[in-house]
Amino acid sequence: MEILKTKSLSIGYNDKAIVSNINVSLNEGDIIALVGPNGAGKSTLFKTFSTHIKPVSGLIELFGKNLNQYDNKNRAKMLGIVLTERPDDIFLKVSDVVAAGRAPYTNMFGKLNDIDEHEIKVSLELVGANNLIDRIFNTLSDGEKQKVMIAKAIAQNTPIIMLDEPTAFLDYPSKIELFSLLKKLAKEQRKAILFSSHDLELLLRFTDYVWIMAKNQTFMAGKSNELLKNGILKEYFNLKDEDNDFLLTKNM
C-alpha cells in the first residue's frame, strides 16, 4: 500500500532548489536507502519530509492528502524520525525518552495510560534495549542511545520511520544488528523505512530500493540489485571495477 508519494518535488532552502524533480513513492514494508555524497541534499530531503522546511516546489502526498494539510499532531502520528546527532546532557530515564514518542497520543500533562506503557516496553524490546529501561539516558553509549532513539520512533507508532545516517557512529557488528532491525521493522511491522547511509555493501544486502542523490543535483531511484547490475551505482560512486564485481557477486 502506498503511504507517501512525491510529485515533481524540488527541495532546498530559501527558494533555491538543491535537487529538483523528485518523483518517488514509499510503500508499506519498503526498506529504502538514500545514498549520495555529503552535501547532496539527503538531510534536506528528510527535513522536507518531516516538514521542518517547506518544499521549494512540487507536492508531497501522505495517504493521498497533501502533507501540509496535516496538523502537527496528526503528522506526528504518521512519520517518526531518528537523527544523526543524539540529544545530549539530559537526565531523563530511558523510559521517559521513549515515552516522548507517545507525546502525540497523550494528554496535555503527558500522562501515560496502559497502552502507552505497553508500547514503550514493546518498543524497547524490539530494539533489544529493555535492559536499559531504568538507566539515565546520559549515561548510555552512542550505540545504546541510538537504539533508544529508534525505540522512541517505534513507540511513536508511525507508518513511516526516517533515519538520518543511523550507522554513522556504530562498529561493524552493530551496523549489521541495526540493518537487521530496520529490515525486521519493514517486513514484520509493515512500516516504510527510509534511511541514509554510506555503507554501500551492507545497504545493498538489506534494502529493496536505493535512492541516489548525486552532487550534480540529480536524483534517481531504483531497485537495489538493478542499479548495481546496470552499472548506475558504479558510476555514481566511482567504484573501481574490482569493487563493483565484488558487490555484484555478493548481491546477485
Next chain:
Amino acid sequence: MKNRKIIIGIAGIILFGIMLFILNLFVGSVTISFKEIFKVLLKYNTDKTLNIIIFDYRLPQALTALLAGAALAVAGLLMQTLFRNPLADPSMLGISSGASLGVGIVILLTGAISGAAVSSFGWWSTIGVSLAAFIGAIVVLLVMLAFSSRIKNMTTLIIIGLMIAYLASSITDILKFFSLKEDIHAFVIWGMGSFSGVGNSKMPVFAISIAIGLFASLFLAKNLNIMLLGEMYAENLGLNIKRNSVIIILISGYLTAIVTAYCGPIAFVGLAMPHIARFLFKSSDHRLLIPVTMLIGMNMALFCNLIARLPGLDGNLPINAVTAFIGAPVVISVIMKRKK
C-alpha cells in the same frame, strides 16, 4: 532516583522552608523571641509595636520573598530549557532592562521636567515606580513575543533578547546623564532590589498575579520534556515550535515582569535555582523540576532575605548583593560536582 527518595527530598525542602519562614519573622534589627512571635501570631499579644513589626513588616516581607523566589526560579528554568542553555535566565529576554528603563524614565524624567525629585511626590512615587517598571517590562516582553512568533532559531532569539537588553540599559544610562543627583540615588536604590516594597496593601494583587503565573507553568511540563530532545525531535513529535516558545516566553516574562515591578531587578535566583534543583534530584524531568525549582527558589529567597536583615546590619542589605554572594559559589560547586 527512587520515588521514596524524591518524596523525602521534597519534604526536607518544605520543612527547611518553614523553618526559614519562621526565622524571617523573628530575626531583624529588633530581635523578638519565639514565645512572643507565637503569641503575636495567635493574637494573644497586645503589644502594638510587636504586632506592627510582625504583621506589617516581617510577614509581608517573608511572603514577598517566598513568592518572588518561586517566580524567578521557575522563570529561569523555563528560559534554560527553551534556549537549551544552562546560563539562560529571565534577564536574557531584556525584561529586567525594560523594567529599569521604565523606572528610569519615571524617576529621572520627573526630576528633569518638574525640577523636583521624585521622592518628593511621596506615596505616588512608589506606585509610579512599580507601574513604570511593569510597563517597561511588558513593552520589552511584547517585542520579544513578536520576534519569537517569527523566529524558529533559539540562538537568534537569545541574541535579539540580549541586544534589546543592551539597548534599554543604554537609554537608561543616557537618561541618568541628564538627571538630578537625588533621583539617580533613588534609581540606584531601586536597582538593588528589595522584598520590603510590597507590604500588606499591595500583597493581594502581587500574590494573585504570581500564583497565576506559577500555576500556568505547571502545564508546560510535557512540552518542556519533549524540547529536551532538541528542536527537530520536538517538532517531529507534534510540537509547534513557534507557538510553544511564545507561550514559554510569555509565562517566564510575565513572572519576571511582576517581580521586577514590585521588588526591583533581582539577579541570580533565576539562573542558579534550576541548577540546584537538577543537581539535588538528578533529573531533567520537568514534571518534577518545575515544582521543586519553585520550592528551592522560595527557600533561597527567604534565606537571602534573612541574611540581608541580620541584626547588626541595621536595616536591609541590598538583596542583589546577597543573592549573588550566596548563589555564585553554590552554582560553581554544583557544576564542578556534576563534571566529575
